[in-house]
Amino acid sequence: MISPKIKELKHIAKQARKLMVETLICAGCGHPGGAFSSIDLMTALYFDIMKIDPHNPQWDERDRFILSKGHSSIGLYTILHLRGFMDKETLLTFRQDNSLLCGHPDMHKIAGVEMSTGSLGHGLSVGAGLAMVGKMDKKNYRVFVLMGDGETQEGSVWEAALFAAHHKLDNLVGIVDRNMLQIDGCTEDILALEPYRAKWETFGWHVEEIDGHNFKQIKETLERCPVSASRPTLILANTVKGKGISFMERNPAWHGGGLKGDQAEIALQETNAALVED
Amino acid sequence: MAKKSMRHECAKSLVELGAKYNEIIVLEGDLKESTQSIQFQQAYPERYIDCGIAEQNMVGVAAGLALAGKIPVVQSFACFISMRTCEQARTSVAYPRLNVKFVVSHGGISPGSAGTTHHAIEDIAIMRAIPNMAVLVPGDAEEAKQVLHAALAYEGPVYIRLSASDTKDIYTERDVFNIGRATLLREGNDACIITTGTMVAVGVEAADQLLQKGVKTRVIQMASIKPLDHGIIEQAAKETEAIVTVEEHNILGGLGGAVCEVVAETGGVRVKRIGIKDHFSDVGTATCLLNKEEITVQAIAKNVLGMLK
Incomplete structure (x- = not known):
């Protein structure tokens, strides 16, 4: 029996995938792969898990989300649109001349973008800083930082991992979009991360491993965050890069690229068909 | 002092x-x-x-x-x-x-x-x-x-x-620092020494020595490298015969570079950059290294005189 909330989240994610395809066709460029692998996670965060108010984006008590893998901006922008932070006209200007929507998000251009990101390996430290203030000022907000798995090859991520564990930042939740692929190939062929879960655990994090496309698992796990008192939580979300578009799935060539011609047609058909199923 | x-x-x-x-x-x-x-x-x-x-x-x-x-x-x-x-x-x-x-x-x-x-x-x-x-x-x-x-x-x-x-000690509590503003420490229209950071002391001393030789040298301390006080540089370019910049930094891209960028657009005067001449240092105390790099009172004075000939 699927709960109404999970049914709703699934439907929103399908809408998001369709919008992402439309936007990528308009833009002619972008980074589809990692956005399609992480869109289910972002859907659950923005439509179920996080305390946020689209009418008051700077609300002091809000939960914070940092898209450390800034190249998945199309996912964040789409979710912000669906959640009421921006209109569709703005969304469709993605990456066009004079648009507010840069390929990597700028916090001063769009309400709801908490931090300007794009260079990998920065977000977890920034999230740790936000979490630190939450502790200092005894605020109840949580900080969610979404990283790519390839991103965690950056040394600065592990500096931040040490820092967050040392300072017992249990209000900090790192989420890794473990789609196994980076631009040049499989993470394990380029610069191996495994044993990955053990690395985070050894660094003092509480780790929860989930299927990053299973809303029941996403919801039940994120709902429990902070999972462990006095330890930061790492959600190891196993995902499929390019999820939802047949020719993109598990294909590193779709890390970056625009949708054109026949492929645009197929992507539109597939995302439309998924919506019709509901 | x-x-x-x-x-x-x-x-x-x-x-x-x-x-x-x-x-x-x-x-x-x-x-x-x-x-x-x-x-x-x-x-x-x-x-x-x-x-x-x-x-x-x-x-x-x-x-x-x-x-x-x-x-x-x-x-x-x-x-x-x-x-x-x-x-x-x-x-x-x-x-x-x-x-x-x-x-x-x-x-x-x-x-x-x-x-x-x-x-x-x-x-x-x-x-x-x-x-x-x-x-x-x-x-x-x-x-x-x-x-x-x-x-x-x-x-x-x-x-x-x-x-x-x-x-x-160069400054006192009576002095006022503002971001974007340089400070004028010595008046003079023959030449101008522009310093930043700790080089202010050698700049002032060089100007005082030059004055004894009859060369009236303006000294400007540029603590605010950015935003830069364009006006004071343009004025020095117009009113003095030579500008010497002094910094504890590579001569590329620092104070000397910033001053030259302004003077290149306004014209009017030659600029000599004193600093580290684009190489890594030898072993030594800070004083030893500054002497080796000719970032000294004597070297500044000599450069000013050389440019006024």
Whole structure:
């Protein structure tokens, strides 16, 4: 029996995938792969898990989300649109001349973008800083930082991992979009991360491993965050890069690229068909 | 002339400012004795984070603190902040215009025989090339204090470069530092010496020696490298016969570069840059290295006279 909330989240994610395809066709460029692998996670965060108010984006008590893998901006922008932070006209200007929507998000251009990101390996430290203030000022907000798995090859991520564990930042939740692929190939062929879960655990994090496309698992796990008192939580979300578009799935060539011609047609058909199923 | 440690004086000021600005959080990269951030730690332990030897994370954490309304003061050596954390400073601080203050010590060749790894002769060029970043290089303890006060009153990212060396007192409490304004220390229309940081003392002494030879030399201290006081440079280019810049930095891209950029557009005068001539240093104390580089009172005076011939 699927709960109404999970049914709703699934439907929103399908809408998001369709919008992402439309936007990528308009833009002619972008980074589809990692956005399609992480869109289910972002859907659950923005439509179920996080305390946020689209009418008051700077609300002091809000939960914070940092898209450390800034190249998945199309996912964040789409979710912000669906959640009421921006209109569709703005969304469709993605990456066009004079648009507010840069390929990597700028916090001063769009309400709801908490931090300007794009260079990998920065977000977890920034999230740790936000979490630190939450502790200092005894605020109840949580900080969610979404990283790519390839991103965690950056040394600065592990500096931040040490820092967050040392300072017992249990209000900090790192989420890794473990789609196994980076631009040049499989993470394990380029610069191996495994044993990955053990690395985070050894660094003092509480780790929860989930299927990053299973809303029941996403919801039940994120709902429990902070999972462990006095330890930061790492959600190891196993995902499929390019999820939802047949020719993109598990294909590193779709890390970056625009949708054109026949492929645009197929992507539109597939995302439309998924919506019709509901 | 009395000599003081600008690091110690600045740290003392920061403790005072800690009472005025409750939002100040000091972040340290495991160098609390050298930077003297230990003073703030003792006064406000709950507003002090020793981030360990992980500078990139330290700057990222500072960005997060600033996002949540704090005023992070990041302390380490000039070389590490300007180079190890350059990208965090540029992308996670300057780009989003976050209110982070970098207060770094051991600028220039002031670490002396510690060696080239610990020298920062590139930092002014690097930091001033980053949009939104203010770059302030004070010359003595009093100016350092005033720079710190101004930086905290200013909203946005600031890089303050301090020296490890003790400095002669040039300024008094009667002087006023403003971001974007240079200070005129000696009048004169024959030539102009423009200094930054600790070079202010040698600049003034060179001008005083030149005056004894009848050469009236203007001295301008450019503690605010960015924003730069264009007006005072343009005026010097119009009114004097030669400009000599003096800095404890590579002659590429620092004060000399900044002055030349202005003069190239306004014209009117030759500029001679005195500084480190684009090479890594030998072994020696700061004084030994400055002598070897001909960054001395005598060399400045000689250059001025040479240009007036």
